[in-house]
Amino acid sequence: MRMRHLVWAALLLAALASLQWTLDWARRHRQSPGLVGRYLIGSVRVDEARIILVETPIGQVTLRHTAWGWVVDEQDGFAADVAKMRALLLRMAQTPIGQRVPIAPEQLGDMGLLQKVENQWRFEAGRTASVLTLVHGEKLSHRLIYQVLIGNPRSDGNGTYVRFPESHAVYLVPDRLELDGRAEAWIEHRVFEPDAAAAVREIRVRTGTAPLVTLMRAAAGHPWQMAGAAAPPAPERLQELATALVELRIAAVSARGQAGRGAPAAASVEVRFFDGRSITLGFLPAPGGRIAGRQAVLAARLPAEQGDRALRRRVEAFNRHFATRTVTLSAAQAATLLRGRESYRAAP
Numbered sequence: 001m002r003m004r005h006l007v008w009a010a011l012l013l014a015a016l017a018s019l020q021w022t023l024d025w026a027r028r029h030r031q032s033p034g035l036v037g038r039y040l041i042g043s044v045r046v047d048e049a050r051i052i053l054v055e056t057p058i059g060q061v062t063l064r065h066t067a068w069g070w071v072v073d074e075q076d077g078f079a080a081d082v083a084k085m086r087a088l089l090l091r092m093a094q095t096p097i098g099q100r101v102p103i104a105p106e107q108l109g110d111m112g113l114l115q116k117v118e119n120q121w122r123f124e125a126g127r128t129a130s131v132l133t134l135v136h137g138e139k140l141s142h143r144l145i146y147q148v149l150i151g152n153p154r155s156d157g158n159g160t161y162v163r164f165p166e167s168h169a170v171y172l173v174p175d176r177l178e179l180d181g182r183a184e185a186w187i188e189h190r191v192f193e194p195d196a197a198a199a200v201r202e203i204r205v206r207t208g209t210a211p212l213v214t215l216m217r218a219a220a221g222h223p224w225q226m227a228g229a230a231a232p233p234a235p236e237r238l239q240e241l242a243t244a245l246v247e248l249r250i251a252a253v254s255a256r257g258q259a260g261r262g263a264p265a266a267a268s269v270e271v272r273f274f275d276g277r278s279i280t281l282g283f284l285p286a287p288g289g290r291i292a293g294r295q296a297v298l299a300a301r302l303p304a305e306q307g308d309r310a311l312r313r314r315v316e317a318f319n320r321h322f323a324t325r326t327v328t329l330s331a332a333q334a335a336t337l338l339r340g341r342e343s344y345r346a347a348p
Helices: 002-028 081-093 105-111 235-248 311-320 331-337
Strands: 051-056 059-066 069-070 129-136 143-153 158-161 170-173 200-207 211-218 252-255 267-273 278-285 290-302 325-328
Touching: 069 081, 105 252, 158 325, 211 235, 235 331, 290 331, 311 325
Parallel strands: none
Antiparallel strands: 051 059, 051 129, 059 069, 129 143, 143 158, 158 170, 200 211, 200 267, 252 325, 267 278, 278 290, 290 325
């Protein structure tokens, strides 16, 4: 996962450098007066950004570039979804500034374009603007590269009102622009590599005192079998479990509290790979009971006698990434992973 994240981060920086060249060329050749007709991100050195701050009435997201790549501060420094970041910046770069809207400063709130300082430092839905800020440096107080305020959509839905912090001038852009202020929406959600589906050899599910559910196969592409099944299970149900695992997506991340340190898991799912690795999801008890909840801890293992140096580094990187964190899954994912043996029976 860490290797994929570093690759995506490198691609993002390369894309931003290419985007910067395009914007510089457009700025040199465009003859439109003022801001009208220019792109929302104009002569901005977006490739210099080391902090991207998203502020909205529902929350704030701080995306920070580190030695390990881009991370989300509000999600315990977890890896950021660089594809989502790239999509946002590219969209802003491709959005032209339309007409200027003549209004009085006291009308800014009606268009959702008040700054926090103009609204008593409060974010108020419908009146306070969402803000996108790019900073060059390790702290928000360092050099500001770019900032734009995004307000309400036009009443007919055709366009969005925007302004820049140094002016009360309001412009209309043709696109419907919205910033996502949910920190959990900006993390890298995938746990396994995209090619994990062909690499899984065995899956073991333990849920309390219920009988162990073990799925196995001889090679990639072979059908899944259930160990100890009294009757042939439904193949589609076995495949549902395997697919749910390799496509597992994290809903949120938090620092691992005392509940996740050394406490016995209420349930677990162990994934064994053909290369010798195994990854275990240990589900923590739901609040107030012994039943497994949606929160889990993850750990990877590789027997000492197996794997080369590169594989061992992958396991170490995975454990560094998840060792101090608790992940939250969706209720639907947790329910699919923790099914009992009876749910795999074929219909009569």
